[in-house]
Amino acid sequence: MKTIAYLSLITALCVSGTRAAAADNHDLEDLPWETAYINLGYYIANLDSSFRVGGDNLGVGIDINVEEFLGLESTNTAFRIDAGYRFGKRRRHRMDFSWFGFDRDAVNTLDQTIELPPELGGGTIDAGATVGSIFNFDIVSVKYRYSYVLDDRIDLNLGGGLYVMPIKFGVRELNKEGIAEDITAPLPVVTIGFDLAVTPEWHFMQGLDMMYLKLGNFEGRITSTRLGLEYRGWDNVAVGAGIDGILVKIDAEDETDYPGIDFIGSVKFSYFGLQTYIKFYY
Numbered sequence: 001m002k003t004i005a006y007l008s009l010i011t012a013l014c015v016s017g018t019r020a021a022a023a024d025n026h027d028l029e030d031l032p033w034e035t036a037y038i039n040l041g042y043y044i045a046n047l048d049s050s051f052r053v054g055g056d057n058l059g060v061g062i063d064i065n066v067e068e069f070l071g072l073e074s075t076n077t078a079f080r081i082d083a084g085y086r087f088g089k090r091r092r093h094r095m096d097f098s099w100f101g102f103d104r105d106a107v108n109t110l111d112q113t114i115e116l117p118p119e120l121g122g123g124t125i126d127a128g129a130t131v132g133s134i135f136n137f138d139i140v141s142v143k144y145r146y147s148y149v150l151d152d153r154i155d156l157n158l159g160g161g162l163y164v165m166p167i168k169f170g171v172r173e174l175n176k177e178g179i180a181e182d183i184t185a186p187l188p189v190v191t192i193g194f195d196l197a198v199t200p201e202w203h204f205m206q207g208l209d210m211m212y213l214k215l216g217n218f219e220g221r222i223t224s225t226r227l228g229l230e231y232r233g234w235d236n237v238a239v240g241a242g243i244d245g246i247l248v249k250i251d252a253e254d255e256t257d258y259p260g261i262d263f264i265g266s267v268k269f270s271y272f273g274l275q276t277y278i279k280f281y282y
Contacts, residue, residue, distance in 0.1 A: 101136070
């Protein structure tokens with residue numbers, strides 16, 4: 001999916017470049033793009049998550065795939081909200097907001113021993129023990145975008161934003177102490193989007209957000225892609241469906257001053273899913 005999104009967006013840049021000069025000749029009343037919107041949707045996704053507590057350099061640490069090792073569900077559903085607002089004389093400026101989250105927990109019997117790192121007091125959780133585990137995360141994104149091309153068919157936009165991701169994960173033997181981490185990982189992104197009004201009723205949307213950031217002992221990366229199709233057959237109401245995916249990896253190999261990161265280790269998660277929604281707009 002990531003390759004498709006890259007190629008599609010590159011094609012969009014090439015095609016729409018020839019339209020930029022004429023874009024401002026259109027009356028705003030003739031453009032099919034809304035001033036403001038809110039999407040209320042249902043999201044189902046396949047997840048792959050893992051974490052490690054303890055540094056690689058210590059030679060001891062917990063490196064666990066939570067679906068395979070701890071029995072957390074790999075498919076989950078969520079309520080999702082997306083909203084946005086265009087502003088400026090030509091409505092080329094826009095702000096977008098999105099929120100959804102996945103909460104998962106499980107009780108499972110270990111089939112191999114977990115060795116605890118020294119910074120967590122050492123020791124083990126032995127094979128055969130019954131453990132409880134959790135891996136919850138929310139994704140809140142706020143983005144500013146500028147429509148480089150905005151006419152009666154195309155909205156090509158570039159911008160930047162911030163993903164804020166409260167993440168809670170851990171594992172413990174029942175009735176005993178275990179491992180629990182609660183972090184909030186803010187990651188900046190650059191974003192590019194390409195929306196196409198195929199007809200006045202049918203709109204096709206795609207976008208890409210990405211960033212790699214390394215500051216001292218902190219390293220973070222994020223890639224998010226999305227494709228969607230929307231039907232606007234009624235005044236101020238539309239329905240839509242889309243697929244999107246994300247890959248997030250956060251590493252802190254030692255103490256770091258990066259905001260929201262106060263553990264040593266790594267956390268990685270990805271998902272790929274389908275969203276359906278109803279849109280209210282004007």
